[in-house]
Amino acid sequence: MRRNLGLRIGLVVLVVLGSIWYLYPPKKTINLGLDLQGGIHLVLGVDTDKAIASQTERVAEELKSALEKKGIGVTRIAREGNSDVVVQLANPQSWNDAQTVVGEFPNFERRDVDQAAGRFRLAMTPREVDRIRDFAVRQGVETIRNRVDQFGVAEPTITREGTDRILIQLPGLQDPERAKALIGKTAHLEFKLLDERTSTEDAQAGRLPETSELLYQRRIDKETKVERKIPYVVQKRTLLTGAELNRAEISADPNSPGNWQVSIEFNAVGTRIFGEVTEQNVGKQLAIILDGNVYSAPRINERIPGGRAVITGQFTVDEARDLAIVLRAGALPAPVTVLEERTVGPSLGADSIRRGLIAIAASAVVVFLFMLFYYRLSGLVADVALGLNLLILFACMAAFGATLTLPGLAGIALTVGMAVDTNILIFERIREELRIGKSPRAAIEAGFTRAFRTIIDTHLTVMVTAAILYNFGTGSVKGFAVSLFVGLSASLFTAYFFTRLLFDLIYGGRRKLEAISV
Amino acid sequence: MIEIFRNPNYDFIGKRKWAYYVSIAFTLIGIVSLVLKGGLRYDIDFTGGTLIQVRFEQPASVDKIRASLSKIGLGESVIQQFGDPHEFILRMPLTAERPEQMGRRVQATMSGDAALGKFEIRRVEFVGPQVGRDLQLQALYAVLAGVAGILIYIAVRFDFKGGAAAIIAVFHDVLVCLGALSITNREFSLPVLAALLTIIGYSVNDTIVAYDRLRENRGKSVRGMSFAQQMNNAVNQTLSRTVLTSLTVLFSAVILFLFGGRTLEDFAFVLLVGAITGTYSTTYVAAAIVVDWTNYVEGRVRRPKKAVAKA
Numbered sequence: 001m002r003r004n005l006g007l008r009i010g011l012v013v014l015v016v017l018g019s020i021w022y023l024y025p026p027k028k029t030i031n032l033g034l035d036l037q038g039g040i041h042l043v044l045g046v047d048t049d050k051a052i053a054s055q056t057e058r059v060a061e062e063l064k065s066a067l068e069k070k071g072i073g074v075t076r077i078a079r080e081g082n083s084d085v086v087v088q089l090a091n092p093q094s095w096n097d098a099q100t101v102v103g104e105f106p107n108f109e110r111r112d113v114d115q116a117a118g119r120f121r122l123a124m125t126p127r128e129v130d131r132i133r134d135f136a137v138r139q140g141v142e143t144i145r146n147r148v149d150q151f152g153v154a155e156p157t158i159t160r161e162g163t164d165r166i167l168i169q170l171p172g173l174q175d176p177e178r179a180k181a182l183i184g185k186t187a188h189l190e191f192k193l194l195d196e197r198t199s200t201e202d203a204q205a206g207r208l209p210e211t212s213e214l215l216y217q218r219r220i221d222k223e224t225k226v227e228r229k230i231p232y233v234v235q236k237r238t239l240l241t242g243a244e245l246n247r248a249e250i251s252a253d254p255n256s257p258g259n260w261q262v263s264i265e266f267n268a269v270g271t272r273i274f275g276e277v278t279e280q281n282v283g284k285q286l287a288i289i290l291d292g293n294v295y296s297a298p299r300i301n302e303r304i305p306g307g308r309a310v311i312t313g314q315f316t317v318d319e320a321r322d323l324a325i326v327l328r329a330g331a332l333p334a335p336v337t338v339l340e341e342r343t344v345g346p347s348l349g350a351d352s353i354r355r356g357l358i359a360i361a362a363s364a365v366v367v368f369l370f371m372l373f374y375y376r377l378s379g380l381v382a383d384v385a386l387g388l389n390l391l392i393l394f395a396c397m398a399a400f401g402a403t404l405t406l407p408g409l410a411g412i413a414l415t416v417g418m419a420v421d422t423n424i425l426i427f428e429r430i431r432e433e434l435r436i437g438k439s440p441r442a443a444i445e446a447g448f449t450r451a452f453r454t455i456i457d458t459h460l461t462v463m464v465t466a467a468i469l470y471n472f473g474t475g476s477v478k479g480f481a482v483s484l485f486v487g488l489s490a491s492l493f494t495a496y497f498f499t500r501l502l503f504d505l506i507y508g509g510r511r512k513l514e515a516i517s518v
Numbered sequence: 519m520i521e522i523f524r525n526p527n528y529d530f531i532g533k534r535k536w537a538y539y540v541s542i543a544f545t546l547i548g549i550v551s552l553v554l555k556g557g558l559r560y561d562i563d564f565t566g567g568t569l570i571q572v573r574f575e576q577p578a579s580v581d582k583i584r585a586s587l588s589k590i591g592l593g594e595s596v597i598q599q600f601g602d603p604h605e606f607i608l609r610m611p612l613t614a615e616r617p618e619q620m621g622r623r624v625q626a627t628m629s630g631d632a633a634l635g636k637f638e639i640r641r642v643e644f645v646g647p648q649v650g651r652d653l654q655l656q657a658l659y660a661v662l663a664g665v666a667g668i669l670i671y672i673a674v675r676f677d678f679k680g681g682a683a684a685i686i687a688v689f690h691d692v693l694v695c696l697g698a699l700s701i702t703n704r705e706f707s708l709p710v711l712a713a714l715l716t717i718i719g720y721s722v723n724d725t726i727v728a729y730d731r732l733r734e735n736r737g738k739s740v741r742g743m744s745f746a747q748q749m750n751n752a753v754n755q756t757l758s759r760t761v762l763t764s765l766t767v768l769f770s771a772v773i774l775f776l777f778g779g780r781t782l783e784d785f786a787f788v789l790l791v792g793a794i795t796g797t798y799s800t801t802y803v804a805a806a807i808v809v810d811w812t813n814y815v816e817g818r819v820r821r822p823k824k825a826v827a828k829a
Contacts, residue, residue, distance in 0.1 A: 043649060176642075338616075339646040348571065348640035355779035362777060363770035370766060374520055407712035410785065413770065414716045418723055421763040425727065428759040431519070454730040458723045461671045465664040465719060472660035474653060476708045480715055518519070 005508075008501050015493070016388065019395035029398035031155075032171070033405030033479070034344055036356075039171035040179060043340035044140075046164045051136035051334035052129055053082045059105060060085045063122075066101050083124035084111075092118030133164065136334040141166055144183055146329040151182055151322075165339065176343045178318065186291050186335045187326035189242030191277070193235045194285040194297055200231040211236050215287070217294040219314065232294045234287050239277045241331075244270025246307075248327035250320040253312055260320035261312045264327060271307025279303040290323075356409065367420055375427050377517035381502045382423035385494045389419050392490035397483065407480040411466075415487025418458065422495045426451040427518050440513045448500055455495055459488050523758045530801050531750040531809055537802035541690060544795075548697015555700055561707035562643060564657075566650035568610045568620055571641035577603040578634055586631040590623050601780035605640075612647055657711055661718070668722050676729050679811050680804075684725045687804040691721045694795045695788050702787070709785040717792030720767065724760065724800040729808075731756050745816070746809045753801050764797040 023029055034041045056079045063085065064077045073090030080086050085108070089098055095115055102110065102120075107128040112121040124132075137160055144166065145158045157169040173179055195212040203214040217230040246267040253261040266274050277286070278300050287297040288311055295313045315323065368386070371379035393415065397404060430447030438446060463485055470481035507513055552558065562569050580597045583606060587593050596609040610620060621642050628634050645653075665685055672681035692714060699706060731752040743751075753760075771793055774786035 043646075045646075045648070337646075338644065340649040341642070341644040343642040345638065345640040347573075347638070351779070355777070356782055359774050359776075359778035359782060363773040366769045366773060367766050370769065374762070406709055406781070406785075410709070410712035410716050413774075413789070414719050417720065417763070417767045417770070420766050421723065421727075421759075424759050424762045424766075428756075428762070431521075432755070435525070450734070453734070454727055457675055457730055458726045461668055461722050461726055462719045464667045464671050465722070468664045468667040469660050469715065472656065472663045474656050476712065477657060477660050477715070480712050484719065 005501075005504065008497060012388075012498055012501060015392065019391045022395040022399045023391070026394075026398075030394060031401065031403040033403045033408065034169055034171060034342065035406045036404065037171055038344045038348065038350070039169065039173050040176045041340070041342040041344075042168040042170075042180070042183065042338060043161065044144075044166045044168065044184065044336040045339045046137050046140050046166060046332075047335045047337065048133040048136045048164050049082050049334075052124065052132050053079065054334075055132055056083050056085060056124060059108065059122075063087070063101070063105065066104065067098060070097060070101055072098050072101070080121070083129055085122040087120055087122065089118035092116060094118075137164055137166065139333045140336065143330050143332050144168065147182055147325055148179075150325045150329060151179065153179070166336070178322065180338070180341075182322050182326060184336055184338060185326050186332045187242065187329075188291055188331045189245070189327060190238045190289045191240040191274075192238055192287050192289060193281060194287055195233040195235045196284065198233045200233055203233045204231060208233070215289060215292060215294050217296075230294075232287060232297060234289070234294070239286075240266075240270060240273050242327055243331070244273065245327055245330075246270070248324040250317070250324050253315075256312070256314060259312075260315045260317050261310050262315070262320055262324045262327065263308065263310050266307035266309075271305075274307050274309070275303060275305050356406070360409065360413070364416065367416070371420065371423070375423075375518055377506070378423075378427050378430075378503075381499060381506070382420070382427070384502065385423065385499045386416065386419055388498055389415070389487070389490045389494045392493065393483070393487045396486045396490070400482075400486075402482050402486075403479065404483070405476060405479045407476040408483040411480040411483030412487055414462075414484055415491060418462065418488065419491040419494070421458070422451075422455050422491060423499065425454055426495070426499065430516070430518050434516075434518075440516045441507070444503055444507065444516065448503075452496070455492070459492050463488050521758070522761055526754045526757045528754060528757075529750060530753050531746050531805065534802060534806035534809065537806060541799075541803055545690060545693045545697065548693050548700065551697055551700040558696065558700060558706045559703070560654075561705045561710075562609060562645050562650070563708045564650050564654045564706065566612045566645045566647040568612075569641070569643040570608045570610075570621060570624055570639060571600065571605070572608065572628070572637050573605045573640050574635060574637040575604070576635040578606060578637075579603070580606070582631075582633050583608070583628070586628050586634060587624065590627045592620075592624065605780075661715070664715075664718070668718075672726070672729070676733060679808050679815075680729050683804045683807040683811065684722060684729075686807055687725055687799040688718050688721050690799050690803045691717055691792055691795045695792050698791045699784075699788065704784050704787065707784060709782070710788055713785045713788035713792065716789060717796055720793065721796035721799060724763075724796055725804045727756055727759065728752055728800050728805055745812050749805050749809050753805060760797060760800070764793060767793045 060077055060079050064074065067074055067077075072094045074087060075090050076086065076088040078086055087098075089095065092115065095118060098118075102108075102122065105122065107125055108122040109125055110120055111123050112119075114120065141158055141160050145156070148156045148158060148168070148170065153170045153173060155171060157167070159167050161167040168183060170179055195209070198207075198209060198212055200214075202208070203212070208214060212233055213236050215232050215234050217232060219228045219230065220226070221228065244266050245264055247265040249263050250260050251263055253259040282300050282302060285297045285299050288295045288309070290311075295311050311323070313319075368383045371382045371386075373379065375382065390412075393412065396402075402408075426447055429451040430443050433443035433446045433450075434440065466481045466485040466488070469477055470485065473481060507516060580599065583597050584593055584595075587595055587597070587608070592610055594611075596607075598607045598609075599605070600607045608624065613620070621639070625639060628637060665688060668688070669681040669685050672684050695714060695717060696706075699710065704710070728749075729752075732749055735748055735752055735755075768790070771786050771789040774782050775790055778786055
């Protein structure tokens with residue numbers, strides 16, 4: 001293997017320089033997992049059924065007004081289940097006209113048709129169901145990313161996981177409760193009129209017209225922390241939603257010193273609707289509802305033309321700021337639930353990484369010294385190779401943007417073990433060849449060649465396993481698999497190109513080789 | 519030159535009958551412990567639930583914390599000291615209550631308890647029921663798929679008998695490790711799973727080194743040597759390497775176990791047990807099974823031949 005010496009040196013130098021380039025500066029390039037540096041890890045489940053139900057609800061509304069516009073009377077049109085709309089025409093004679101209107105909704109299929117009774121059911125096509133589910137999760141990821149960006153978290157990870165889950169990782173965050181509230185809020189803002197004909201007592205007793213619902217205003221007393229619930233009877237019809245918002249800013253609440261409010265401004269469509277609504281309902285109370293909770297229900301004194309409104313609710317400055325963020329970033333298309341949550345305080349992360357790193361460094365030092373003691377100069381070669389192996393491993397992790405977690409460290413531990421084993425295999429083999437009387441140079445040659453067959457097999461088997469684990473595993477198993485796979489590739493490289501190169505450099509130059517230090 | 523062994527020639531394979539008893543005994547002890555204790559104790563990663571890690575300024579005790587939690591109906595929680603007596607882990611089973619609410623209630627009751635003093639909540643984990651079950655199943659699938667990959671690789675590179683024997687050795691090692699976890703009352707958590715995966719890798723690595731040597735020797739084909747002898751030679755020839763590598767792995771595991779802190783302790787424990795059983799199983803599970811399997815097959819091939827010769 002004296003051939004191509006220059007080429008091999010060049011390759012190794014290239015790899016070393018490349019590794020250093022990717023790794024510099026290490027604080028910025030190696031992502032530490034949340035178990036090592038503290039932060040929040042959240043897995044949210046998106047309730048995509050709700051997204052389908054609300055889309056179906058919207059279509060039922062649209063269909064109703066489309067039919068009414070054509071003068072076709074309906075006695076009943078309502079959502080059934082998540083994805084069906086049932087329609088009962090007032091007059092079966094208008095069947096054909098009605099079907100023309102229905103034709104404008106291509107994402108629905110007709111079922112259970114009863115022409116004589118003027119009754120049919122529309123079912124959302126499976127394709128549309130899939131599209132809405134997919135959209136709800138994608139839009140959810142976008143919205144949450146938008147919120148987190150405005151909140152100001154360094155290097156957040158927000159990704160889709162599986163079909164209906166969202167993985168969120170916020171490293172090094174100090175106030176987890178606040179972040180969770182910000183992320184998990186659906187932020188569905190609605191404006192609805194109060195039903196002033198039904199008393200709250202009647203409503204609580206269950207005597208409620210079909211077009212109204214009972215909602216509450218929740219007020220938490222700042223001193224006693226006791227929650228007070230104030231009931232409101234609200235008309236079900238939504239006049240305006242947060243989708244028509246343009247801006248949301250916070251300001252001091254002039255009527256309640258020390259509290260803050262959120263001023264909102266509608267876009268052109270919202271401004272027009274808001275103007276009409278306020279004009280037609282002067283003297284009535286308009287409820288501002290966020291995620292099913294009434295925030296306030298101011299009385300409309302006159303038409304409001306500028307498209308501006310104010311949400312008050314005895315907010316602290318942080319609460320008001322977070323509310324403004326979620327309103328600006330928009331509502332989640334479907335509610336989310338927390339499936340998994342891990343919050344690691346920064347002190348614990350620092351503690352565990354410090355102790356872990358000290359222990360890992362200590363075990364590495366012991367292994368280094370052992371190799372040096374047992375194999376002398378060759379042991380030094382092995383130690384340098386091991387160092388290069390770790391350098392390449394960390395550089396690859398940095399280049400892939402992989403995250404180093406505790407299971408990842410386990411993968412590195414196995415890598416180091418196998419890399420040391422690689423050198424032991426080679427050296428033991430060289431010693432064996434020497435024992436049967438081969439010359440030192442022949443022993444090196446034979447030792448490397450023979451040992452290498454074994455090394456390839458051991459590395460490939462474990463790499464195959466790592467690749468399979470990566471494909472089948474989740475989060476932490478994947479982390480283990482990545483660092484193991486990368487580490488073993490680096491180990492193969494250093495064994496084949498680097499250890500051999502050092503041997504050739506040390507012993508190759510001498511014309512007559514008497515003895516080798518192994 | 520320091521040498522541990524100089525041309526070793528111990529009769530490892532010849533004593534395999536005894537080793538079978540030892541292997542069976544150890545796996546049985548593990549299984550009995552697992553059965554008696556009603557299976558593994560899974561961490562909330564796998565069962566779902568809420569975990570809160572608290573660090574107190576004053577040393578606290580399980581009883582004091584339990585007294586405090588009983589006031590809010592969480593007296594049945596699992597409370598464990600974690601490392602030194604300042605630090606504790608509280609585990610609550612899954613309930614309808616949202617985790618942040620539960621966390622807040624725990625914080626409130628303990629803040630009001632003068633016996634506990636000041637504290638810091640260092641970690642809160644909540645795993646929903648669906649996630650826990652998914653994790654259990656996926657981890658199992660991943661490991662089984664990985665093991666199947668090993669079997670196929672060895673069957674292609676060496677032979678099927680070797681692959682199957684290597685897999686039996688892997689299962690032996692995993693069973694012994696799980697048994698050791700059960701006997702020492704440790705929980706099966708994500709770091710433990712990572713350690714088991716490491717052990718599987720280590721065990722297979724070790725087995726392949728022995729197989730490889732056997733294959734190389736068979737190529738030279740020494741006449742008149744039984745298969746058991748050939749295997750024994752391979753084990754002896756790789757003995758110094760095996761001992762050296764195991765020693766380095768053991769060093770590392772012992773250091774991690776002693777100094778790695780409570781977070782790494784269970785991980786290092788499995789690594790420690792696994793390094794020993796992984797080395798042992800190469801010779802006394804994988805190699806031994808290959809020898810007996812080969813003898814059995816060759817015996818069946820030879821017998822009918824003899825019958826033909828007689829006739």
